[in-house]
Amino acid sequence: MRTTDFAQCLTAYLTVYLPGQLGLSENTIMSYRDTFKLVLLFAEQKRSLRPERITLADFNAEFITAFLFWLEKERGCCTATRNQRLSALRAFAQYARSQHPAYLLESQKIEDMRGKKSPAPTIAYLTPDDMASILLQPDTETKYGRRDMILLSLMYDSGARVQELCDLQVRDIRLRKPPTVTLTGKGNKTRHVPLMSSTAAVLADYFRENKLSLNEKLDWPLFTNHQGKKLTRAGVTYILQKYVTAAKEINPNLPSKISPHVLRHSKAMHMLQAGTNLIYIRDFLGHTHVDTTEIYARTDTDMKRRAIESVQIKIEPDLPQWTEDKSLMSMLTNLCGNN
The missing domain is CATH 1.10.150 (DNA polymerase; domain 1)
Structure with missing residues (x-):
């Protein structure tokens, strides 16, 4: 043919x-x-x-x-x-x-065909307490429980996309001061993200337990499944959802389903609320343009506005109609006429 x-x-x-x-x-x-x-x-x-x-x-x-x-x-x-x-x-x-x-x-x-307009996306994110309740769920007395706790901690702390997390190799983690993780994002662009000392500490334990400091293991996947292969996006999503379900039993306000991207949103929102400049958040997340990052600022502004409105004192509409005050109307007329 x-x-x-x-x-x-x-x-x-x-x-x-x-x-x-x-x-x-x-x-x-x-x-x-x-x-x-x-x-x-x-x-x-x-x-x-x-x-x-x-x-x-x-x-x-x-x-x-x-x-x-x-x-x-x-x-x-x-x-x-x-x-x-x-x-x-x-x-x-x-x-x-x-x-x-x-x-x-x-x-x-x-x-010349143009896309359809769609409503501005809403950003789903967790509070710090919500995030803590999830991180407390893995059983750190077991090998895979420790892996899961470190995986979730690193995903939140670095603001990594789920594929960036899956693609991590041992060589991408720097435990010497200052501790960083090298993430490879869209378009094969890399960025170096600083890690909190607590995240670096648990990663150091993970390296020792799995003997990942050996030179021959530098190209190994950082996180592997039970078959020794690198985790997939579906695998990471399954791990996260498992602990979300467990955390919901003690935290009923937690959403029933939370995707890995929600952890990325959560990190960005927490950085913004802590006063971090949008330019730094853009670079931290690996956005090409700050316009993409501004959605977090808009979400935070809306949240603050709703909080302010919730405590506003409502003034009852029983004030006198100023148009019924003839002397006031006469004064205004004369004022305008003098100009």
């Missing part, structure tokens, strides 16, 4: 252009790949187009509009997910135009 221009373009885009020329991380490329898996599924189910028969002529603005509608209405995707998929498709259209100049007009139509 003859290969279509769409198949050739998509293969080169995912296997050569994104990793080779743009240098995107594996996780980012997987996100693009997942978008196109959905595109192929939509084409087959709703357009009776088998994947191997799709051409660039089929991949037009009308096709993408229908695909986005299908994502929302039939797959129940939120606006943010819809916009993320659209962004990936626009980027591909731009690449396809460079490989097939005849695709220029259609690619311009696709690039």
Whole structure:
């Protein structure tokens, strides 16, 4: 069977252009790949187009509009997910135009498509007491209980994304003063994050227990599962949720489900409430722009406003109507007339 221009373009885009020329991380490329898996599924189910028969002529603005509608209405995707998929498709259209100049007009139509507006996201975060109640749950008398306590402590203290935590190697931890952890985030960008002395102390115990200071173990995963392999995002989420469930028995106000990203939000909010400058929080979290970090400031401002409003003294609307005071009205009229 003859290969279509769409198949050739998509293969080169995912296997050569994104990793080779743009240098995107594996996780980012997987996100693009997942978008196109959905595109192929939509084409087959709703357009009776088998994947191997799709051409660039089929991949037009009308096709993408229908695909986005299908994502929302039939797959129940939120606006943010819809916009993320659209962004990936626009980027591909731009690449396809460079490989097939005849695709220029259609690619311009696709690039002109705009994402839907969505409500400002709300930030879910824990109080320091909530966080402490979770960290108290692992049984530190057991090997894996100690691992879990240290894992959760490091995830909160460093504000790491869950994938950054999973990817940590032994060499990424510096226990000498000042103790730091080196995190590799989006776009393979690294940042050095300082650690609290208490976190460094439990990490030092973890290194001694597992003999991680040996040179031959520098490239080992910092946290491993029962098979000795590095933990996955699903594994970290499972560990966290297990202790959230346990903590909820003594802290009923704790949300029933807490994702690893909530710990990242919590660290950022606690830093902000402690008076840390937004620029420092941006660098700490590995954000590219401070605009992304400002969402924490807006959340904190809203929280303070609600607290202030809750203690405001309400003035009953039984004051006299000043418009009924004829002498006052006359004075105001004369005042304005003199000007």
